[in-house]
Amino acid sequence: MWYRRVQSLTEKTETMKLLPENVKVLFFASDCLEPYVEIITVKDSKRRLSLCSSGDSEAEEPEYQEEVENALPVLNNHSQLLDGQHLERLAVHMPARTQGYPWQLVYSTAIHGSSLKTLYRNMAGLDSPVLLVIKDIHKKVFGAFSSDPFKVSKYCYGTGETFLFSFNPDFQAYRWSGENSYFVSSNQESLQIGAGGGGFGLWLDADLYHGSSFSCPTFNNKSLSTQEDFTVRDLEVWTVQN
Structure with missing residues (x-):
């Protein structure tokens, strides 16, 4: 499974506003699951990163x-x-x-x-x-x-x-x-x-x-x-x- 952060829209976009700085929107997709979107706070995102491999947590x-x-x-x-x-x-x-x-x-x-x-x-x-x-x-x-x-x-x-x-x-x-x-x-x-x-x-x-x-x-x-x-x-x- 992979994910990427959905980029905040710029001022040129008339239909949506910029996301607050403390919010992330994650898009998930894989070959075996239907795509879905999850909205989480930046704090929760960093808490999840701490559970990854120790090598990743060093940075x-x-x-x-x-x-x-x-x-x-x-x-x-x-x-x-x-x-x-x-x-x-x-x-x-x-x-x-x-x-x-x-x-x-x-x-x-x-x-x-x-x-x-x-x-x-x-x-x-x-x-x-x-x-x-x-x-x-x-x-x-x-x-x-x-x-x-x-x-x-x-x-x-x-x-x-x-x-x-x-x-x-x-x-x-x-x-x-x-x-x-x-x-x-x-x-x-x-x-x-x-x-x-x-x-x-x-x-x-x-x-x-x-x-x-x-x-x-x-x-x-x-x-x-x-x-x-x-x-x-x-x-x-x-x-x-x-």
């Missing part, structure tokens, strides 16, 4: 970036690690499909203790992106946005929406480089995000106490923490409710 329009900057994530629970400034920085890099929905706290070491098994158990049945936030003993805040909830799996999973970030002290976001697809790998012993070149972009042990962060080809990132090996002070995982 974001400047106008859309401005919309995201003004769409801060709304947290349904109190966070000990995230404040308004953190959310403002992160919102720019969140995919459009997360915009307009509240975020729910799924796991917190302060509430649930330090256990990777508990983290997996709390995410059982989820089918939505998650935001992992860590504060180490040096009070540095960093983490990862994952397109998929964390789970025990024999295989790597996730999409190009996944990214690493650090407030160390200035905000840095490390998007998918395209060099490999080692987004998330997780088992009973550890959680790894980003890999290749002999190190993980972010690694946590089964007790969610010891971790490490190295440069990796998946995101071409720098170490997220002050030191490549770090100790977790607090950890939270949030998921979008849609």
Whole structure:
């Protein structure tokens, strides 16, 4: 199936007026379906584009970036690690499909203790992106946005929406480089995000106490923490409710 945008008529046309800037008219046709027209808003159109392949989602329009900057994530629970400034920085890099929905706290070491098994158990049945936030003993805040909830799996999973970030002290976001697809790998012993070149972009042990962060080809990132090996002070995982 293919589609094209129906062009707005110019002032020379006497029978129709120009379409509003926030509206798109899409014409659909294929060999097996009757042609039809669908009218949607520009916002809905961009939300659909975010569900396409990760490669396509990399080319974001400047106008859309401005919309995201003004769409801060709304947290349904109190966070000990995230404040308004953190959310403002992160919102720019969140995919459009997360915009307009509240975020729910799924796991917190302060509430649930330090256990990777508990983290997996709390995410059982989820089918939505998650935001992992860590504060180490040096009070540095960093983490990862994952397109998929964390789970025990024999295989790597996730999409190009996944990214690493650090407030160390200035905000840095490390998007998918395209060099490999080692987004998330997780088992009973550890959680790894980003890999290749002999190190993980972010690694946590089964007790969610010891971790490490190295440069990796998946995101071409720098170490997220002050030191490549770090100790977790607090950890939270949030998921979008849609």
